[in-house]
Amino acid sequence: MPWWIALFNTLAALASTGFGVAALVKPGMIAPQADEGTPSRFYPAMYAARAIPLGLAVGIAVWLSPASIFLFLLLGTAILAQVGDVIIGVLHRLPGMITGAVFAVLCHGAAVLALL
Secondary structure (H helix, E strand, O other): OOHHHHHHHHHHHHHHHHHHHHHHHHHHHHHEOOOOEEEOOOOHHHHHHHHHHHHHHHHHHHHHOOHHHHHHHHHHHHHHHHHHHHHHHOOOHHHHHHHHHHHHHHHHHHHHHOOO
16 A cells, blocks of 8 residues: 555544544534533544544554555445444534545545555
8 A cells, every 4th residue: 555545544543533532522522412501421432432443443554554454344444434424424414524534435445445
């Protein structure tokens, strides 16, 4: 895989990881307000539980195992997770979520194509 594709994958993965950490620190950033006006911590925590380990795994694996079946499967999983984020962003009209997830899908998709 070309180094620049690995770099873009790392950037996309770190951005996803960063949003996972931010969701834990400030849940109101991604969660709707609860009835009493406080943000729910449940869904941000669920997002973080997926985003942090998956983002770290992709960010590291593109450099350590650049031509393995493991990386191919990991990138496929990351693509599916990001496509889910795109769908959620479209349904809830969140342009920032859509843009970030589309960028990640393109980066991970380019890496998968480079592995073929």
